[in-house]
Amino acid sequence: MTQLPGLLDTDAIRKDFPLLDRIVHGDKKIVYLDSAATSQKPRQVLDALNEYYERHNANVHRGVYTVAEEATALYEGARDKVAAFINAPSRDEVIFTKNASESLNLVANMLTWADEPYRVDRDTEIVITEMEHHSNIVPWQLLSQRTGAKLKWFGLTDDGRLDLSNIEEIITEKTKIVSFTLVSNLLGTVNPVETIIRRAQQVGALVCIDASQAAPHMVLDVQALQADFVAFTGHKMVGPTGIGVLWGRQELLEDLPPFLGGGEMIETVSMHSSTYAPAPHKFEAGTPPIAQAVGLGAAVDYLSAIGMENIARHEHAITEYAVKRLLEVPDLRIIGPATAEDRGAALSFTLGDIHPHDVGQVLDEEGIAVRVGHHCARPVCLRYGIPATTRASFYLYSTPGEVDALVDGLEHVRNFFG
Amino acid sequence: MYQEVILDHYKHPHGRGLRDGDAEVHHVNPTCGDEITLRVKYDGERIEDVSYEGQGCSISQASASVLNDLLVGKDLADARKIQETFLELMQSKGAVVPDEAMEDILEDAVAFAGVSKFPARVKCALLSWMAWKDATAQALGESAKKETA
Numbered sequence: 349m350t351q352l353p354g355l356l357d358t359d360a361i362r363k364d365f366p367l368l369d370r371i372v373h374g375d376k377k378i379v380y381l382d383s384a385a386t387s388q389k390p391r392q393v394l395d396a397l398n399e400y401y402e403r404h405n406a407n408v409h410r411g412v413y414t415v416a417e418e419a420t421a422l423y424e425g426a427r428d429k430v431a432a433f434i435n436a437p438s439r440d441e442v443i444f445t446k447n448a449s450e451s452l453n454l455v456a457n458m459l460t461w462a463d464e465p466y467r468v469d470r471d472t473e474i475v476i477t478e479m480e481h482h483s484n485i486v487p488w489q490l491l492s493q494r495t496g497a498k499l500k501w502f503g504l505t506d507d508g509r510l511d512l513s514n515i516e517e518i519i520t521e522k523t524k525i526v527s528f529t530l531v532s533n534l535l536g537t538v539n540p541v542e543t544i545i546r547r548a549q550q551v552g553a554l555v556c557i558d559a560s561q562a563a564p565h566m567v568l569d570v571q572a573l574q575a576d577f578v579a580f581t582g583h584k585m586v587g588p589t590g591i592g593v594l595w596g597r598q599e600l601l602e603d604l605p606p607f608l609g610g611g612e613m614i615e616t617v618s619m620h621s622s623t624y625a626p627a628p629h630k631f632e633a634g635t636p637p638i639a640q641a642v643g644l645g646a647a648v649d650y651l652s653a654i655g656m657e658n659i660a661r662h663e664h665a666i667t668e669y670a671v672k673r674l675l676e677v678p679d680l681r682i683i684g685p686a687t688a689e690d691r692g693a694a695l696s697f698t699l700g701d702i703h704p705h706d707v708g709q710v711l712d713e714e715g716i717a718v719r720v721g722h723h724c725a726r727p728v729c730l731r732y733g734i735p736a737t738t739r740a741s742f743y744l745y746s747t748p749g750e751v752d753a754l755v756d757g758l759e760h761v762r763n764f765f766g
Numbered sequence: 767m768y769q770e771v772i773l774d775h776y777k778h779p780h781g782r783g784l785r786d787g788d789a790e791v792h793h794v795n796p797t798c799g800d801e802i803t804l805r806v807k808y809d810g811e812r813i814e815d816v817s818y819e820g821q822g823c824s825i826s827q828a829s830a831s832v833l834n835d836l837l838v839g840k841d842l843a844d845a846r847k848i849q850e851t852f853l854e855l856m857q858s859k860g861a862v863v864p865d866e867a868m869e870d871i872l873e874d875a876v877a878f879a880g881v882s883k884f885p886a887r888v889k890c891a892l893l894s895w896m897a898w899k900d901a902t903a904q905a906l907g908e909s910a911k912k913e914t915a
Contacts, residue, residue, distance in 0.1 A: 705800075705823035705890065709767070722799045729799065735821050736799045764768070765824070 350748035352669055354661040356654065358747050364390035364650075365745055376715025379753045384533055384561060384694040384741030385719050386583045389647075393586055396646035400639045408638055409612060409629075423638050426645030427628070433648045434578065435569040436595055443594040443601075443628040444641050448560040449483035451579035451594035452527070454631060455556050456487035457607040459525060460494055466554070466604060468524045470496030475519055475526040475553070477502040477510055478731055481533050482724040484558045488527060497524065504731050508535040508684035515547050523553040531561035531692040534725040534739065535684030536667075538562075538691055545574050554600070560584060561692055563593075564743070565663055567656045570595050582640065587647035591640035594631070601627035608633040651744075659744045663693040666742045670695055670751045677758050683728075683737050693746070696723070696737035699758060702765045704738040710761045711738075716754055767884060768824070771877035776824040781834030785817040789905035793897040795889050800826040804897040806905050811842040816898060823890050825881055830894035832874045837898065842906075847871065849895055856882050856891050 362368050365388045370378040380388060406416040408423045431439040445451045459468050468474065474488050474497050492499040500518055503511045510528075519526055526548045531538050541557070548555045556577040559568055564585035570578050577600075582591035596604075606613055606624055610633030615623040624630045651659065668688035674680055679700035685691045699707055708720035719739045722729045729736060740754055784790075787805025794801045800822030807815040816837055818830050837845045851871045855862050860883035862868075864876040881891045 703821075703823035705825070705887070706768075709823075709884070709887070721797060726799070735801070765773075 350669065350752070352665040352748060354665040355748075356658060356662040356744055358745055361654070361745050364392065366391060366394075368745060372715050373713060376713075379714075379716040379750045379757075381740040381742065381746070381750060381754060382717050382719045383564075383743035383746070384584070384739065386589070387564060387586050387743055388745065389588065390586055390650050392650050393588065393643050393646045397588060397639050397643045400642045405639075407635055419638060422642045422645070423636065426641040426648075429645040429648045430593055433568070433652060434563070434593075434595055435571050437571060438598055440627055441570075441595050441598050441601065443596065443631045444636050445592040445594055446590055446637060447583070447592040448558060448579045448581040449487075449592075451577075451581075451592050452484050452556070452558060453487045454594055454607055455525075455527070455577050455579070455596070456491045458604040459554075460491055461605045461607075462603075463605075466524070466600075468495045468497045471522065472524045473498045473500055473520065473522040475500050475502070475523050475528075477528045477539075478504050478727050479508075479510065479532045479535055479537065479725065480527075480529055480727075481558065481560070482726070483560075484527055484529060485727070488525075498522075502528075504535075504728070507686070508532075508537050510537070510539055510544075512540070512543060515543070519544075519547045519551055519553060521551050523548070523551055525554045525556060527556040527558065529558040529561065531559075531565070531694075532684065532725070532728075533561050533694060534696050534723040534728050534737065536691040536694040536696070537685055540690075541573060541575075549574075561694065564651075565656075565692055566660045576600055582644040582647060585644075585647055586650055587644040588640045590637045591644045593644075596627070598627065601630070606630050606633070610634045612636070654744060662744055663742055663746075664688055666746050666748065666751065667691065667693045667695065669748050670740065670742065670754075673751050673755045674758075677755060678762065680758065683732055683734065693743065694739055694741040696739040698734055698737055699761065702761060704736040706765060707738045707758070707761050710764055711754070711757045714753070714757045714760065716757045718754070767880040767887070769877040769880065771874050772824060772828045775828035775831040775874070779827060779831040779834075781815075781817065781838065782819065782831065783817060784819050785815055787815065787817060787901075787905070789901045791897050791901040791904065793893055793900065795822070795826065795893050797886070797889065800890055800893055802826070802830060802894050802897050804830070804894060804901055806898065806901040808842075808902075808905055811906075813837050813840050813842065813845055818894060818897075820894070822893070823887075825878070825887055826890040826893045829875075829878065829891045832878075833894045833898060836873060836875060842902070845902075848875075849899060852878075852895060853892065855879055856888050858882050859885070 404418040406419040408420045555575040557575045559580040563580035578595040583589040613633040683696040704720035790805045802820035804818040
């Protein structure tokens, strides 16, 4: 077996993930290389979900009886865990949503209705980048259409990095918000946050960071980042689906208007008007995803026990190995940085002119699960003149042996369509 | 699912390229980015040509090639019968095993029977057929308008 410096004890870790033992197509052990789409879940998270429903299920923030108090304590306890995980100055800055898309839409909608000094109108500008997931493009297109603000974006270099050469023309005095991904889901690129934030701060623009591909894989410290909003989702970080997070700076959450109205987000309601609860509840209308939040709390505990630095080191080693091995495959072109430096563990590539759907289908026959298509980042495919890519993505349970299986599988694909 | 017939059509597509037509449509499969631009040319109710350009997986491209083989020269009623039979096969989730009657209608297209077991790929196989249906509606709608004008 290939030994690489920095690897975690994957034999032990994989025992926690029941799905990784799945056998598919008769006798093929699953090689799960799609963690950038969603991660697998450890038993600890599955147990937390079960335990919640079996012993503590009640609605939160309402009942005075024992299990209702327990449910509330578990839900709010999950908020404490997430706040600690991202080093938030206050637990009240952590808003639970259903996923990162909802988190990003929430920011865009706060701004749709915002008054000065946050007001977005036809004399102002919104800045994103060409490497965003559709969830960090479409909400800003909607904001632009609804307010008349101009939408601008950073382009990409040939090697899959942000082109910041014209940063002073893109981010200007008119810019109200800059929203960009910390790590690209398609290219794997880790973006230079400091450079962008420094410029945004110069012109007084707000900064929103999509950390969906970062929170699962590296230390995420919202204070060190110095952004105004940070969005991520639970299901990519060994948590359940249906739970996302929006972190926002407290004064902004106090100043900006709510988006969804309903139960839980109010202070008092009359037939004429209402006043709102303080953040985070102001932004959590209705019964929240309680079990999912509890599951995310368990996920955060799981990741923290292993250590985010250790996870990042493991993934870096796997990625470095994968880049080296993939580049040995004839006709394979990596879309994104062809190095492990400043890149995450999602590797997209094309294989000659074999369509990614065909690559994915033949790999599936070998039990290898990869993502194919445009990865909800179609503008990136357009930028590089390709219809789609195949993407292999790694996580804390990925092994060098799985990289080898992928490389062997790709040889098989080439022979099949050759 | 990758029958030899499918790979043959993929590697050597029949009737590919855009030629003169009465209507043109562009269809995409948004989940994966398969695309086709398809034109139909009618002589009354007879299909004179179906021409196409596209990019996508072997299933979507081979399916367009088979469509061209099957439909060009046919009367609209026969073509509709073929399209409906292919649709039935593709939506069968692998439950329909083509019998001789179906093979007579679908010819090479029976090779796609295996694809119907893969829900994610059914759309690839149907892309060009849906485009043809749409283009036909547009083309004959146009000529109908011309006749009444």
